[in-house]
Amino acid sequence: MKLGGYVLHRNNRDTLEPCLRGLLALCDDVVALDSGATDGSAELVRSLGARSVPHAWRGYGAAREAAVNALAPCNYVFFLDSDELLGPEAVETLRAWKTSSPTEAVYRLPRRDWAELGTHRFRYRTQWRARLVRRDKAVWRPEQIVHEALPKLAGGRVRAFIEHRFATSVEYRAQKEDRYALLWALRAHAEQRGLKPVGVQRLASWARDCLLKGALWRGGAEASRLAWAVAGYHATKYAYLRELRQGRYPELVRLYAEGRYDALFARVRDGALS
Incomplete structure (x- = not known):
């Protein structure tokens, strides 16, 4: 079984x-997709024996699609974020797991x-994430500019912990969550998703992470202060979505509709929202 x-x-x-x-240590082929590093990251990749593949940034969906396409033929795809x-x-x-003849889609x-x-270092939360994906199901689309989840698929679990430097x-x-909230809202606006109450979303997120996840x-x-910042994303994305419904940010809406995701990311990064 080949793992990319x-x-x-x-x-x-x-x-x-x-x-x-x-x-x-695990994969038969490893690709590091480089979206313009200037700090020696690409050289580090090559020195360790992975393949460095340059890629013009157009969002997470397009990047994941490009990374999978760059891999050698494989049965499953495994991926980590750069801070994991x-x-x-x-x-x-x-x-x-690799020698167990796996068959699940994910x-x-x-x-x-x-x-x-x-x-102060502490475990903020633990979440189960789809990270081992059968090659035929490892499909992302360019319009998935942020929070590029795979389609919901039935699958199995492997109790191998990923350690994530979250915050x-x-x-x-908080600044990162705000940028992501706007980008999420632009996609949700294009897909005509429904609105949800802003205040309820923030309180529910804070309670879930602080109380239910401990x-x-x-x-x-x-932890409470961090959870409130993280919860801001869940509230702010619907606040932005409401503003988009009211006709705000027409230039960003146009860039998303035209598929000009590189320009869209640049404007959001630079705060050029009007």
Whole structure:
């Protein structure tokens, strides 16, 4: 059974090496899709023995599609984000899975999101994520510019933990969530998705992460502050969607409709929203 692996990156040299070492320990072919790194990330990729593939950034869906297409023929695809890694036990568990003649369309792995806020490090939450995907089901589309989930598929679980450096700053996380909220809303607007109450979404997200997933018990006040920032995404995306319904951001709507995702990302990154 052949397993292909990939990671998307730009200037991620500080976290990319452990990510790649996990992929290389497991996969028969590893691609690192480079969307314009200037910090030596591409050179690091090649020095470790993975293949560096340059790619002009047009969003996450297009990047994942390009990464899969760049892989050698394989039965399954495994992917990590550039701030994720596999520990030795996870690698051994996945090696065992690889020899088990898997057949499911998708396998989900538990991902532990770690917060590193000053000197305080704690596990924020654990979520099961689809990361092992049969090659014929590993399909992403360019219009999936952010939060590019695969179609919901029945599958199995592999208890191999992915360790994720989720947050090193509450402020930076909040800024990132705001950008992603607008990009999500543009796609949702094009797909004519329905609105949801903004306040309810934020409170529900905070309660889910802090109470149901236990972040508050492990991280205290810092966890609560982080959860409120993360919850801002779930509220803000519907606030943006409401504004789009009211005719706001016509230039961004036009860029999305024309498939000019590179220009769209650039405007959102630079705050040129009008």
